[in-house]
Amino acid sequence: MRQKMTAQQTSSPQTSIREDILRFLLKRGTATASAIASHLQITPQAVRRHLKTLESSELIEHQVSQASIGRPNHLYQLSRQGREHFPDQYDQFALSLLNTVADTLGPEQVSQLLKHQWQRKAKEYKECLGDAPLKDRMQTLVKLRQAEGYMAECHRAEEADAADSALDSALDSAFVITEYNCAIAHIAESYPTVCGHELTMFAIALPDCSVERTHWLVGGEHQCGYLVKTKEKQAPEAKP
Incomplete structure (x- = not known):
């Protein structure tokens, strides 16, 4: 016991x-x-x-x-x-509510509800992050996640292929967000699609970046991880 x-x-x-x-x-x-x-x-x-x-x-x-x-x-x-044992902001009440919606209105309505919730959260994140340099936005994003119950950290990604002269610039354009716990773990286990919505949320909040999941708690790993990289600007097409 x-x-x-x-x-x-x-x-x-x-x-x-x-x-x-x-x-x-x-x-x-x-x-x-x-x-x-x-x-x-x-x-x-x-x-x-x-x-x-x-x-x-x-x-x-x-x-x-x-x-x-x-x-x-x-x-x-x-x-x-x-x-x-670690802080969990959403706990069983939210999961129970989603189960009630699924039983009453059907699983498709739950899927739409979760989608709309993450879209709204993405808009809130985007407004908080603004158009500051990526490094500053990453620090703000980590603070937002921590306030929601995640044990989150952020550090620059190592770019082994970057040329020495461009190393600092390359590192400032790629970051790794690590979350050692999941504040919505019970929901994610029962409705794993929320993890996909979460990934999309980060992408919407950081429109000038690509966001890739590198680790997944629900998949059996001990942390969730995201690689955030500034999108390469495409050169304008040459006029004939």
Whole structure:
């Protein structure tokens, strides 16, 4: 049975360390006790005590990976309950509402409802982002996503093929948005088309960019990722 943390536990230094472990696993996907200890700069023995508590609370789980030499490694990762531990703005009420619409009006109406919702959200995003340089728009977009419950980050994409003289320019035209949790996870699992609408939303909000999904939580990966690149301007056709 999952253990609930008391108010006293949630404010203790020990619980703070466990929160750090959960956030590290959210970003990393899987990790050994040694890797977690190195990141938090505490002893592996201390980490294992916290991992035992988290596992008994059903917030994490582990798999055994056989190493080529020595003892097998325990790889820890968040459980489903562990992912639900993080902020979720939409939770079960929105999913229940969509299920009611599907039962009452049919699945096609749900599809149209979701489409209109994402179109409206895309318009809101576009107005917030404005026509600032792409780097600034990416920072604003990440803040918008964070405000909606996503643990989002953004960094410049590495362009290995860019010429040295044009490297800075190339990097400022390509960014990767990473979201380590999904604020609409329950909805996405039941109605995976919302992920396609979300991708379209980013494309509408950033009309001068191409947006490509690189990672997908619903597809079994531990994060969602999007590659945003400035569209290449086509040279005008030569007049005859």
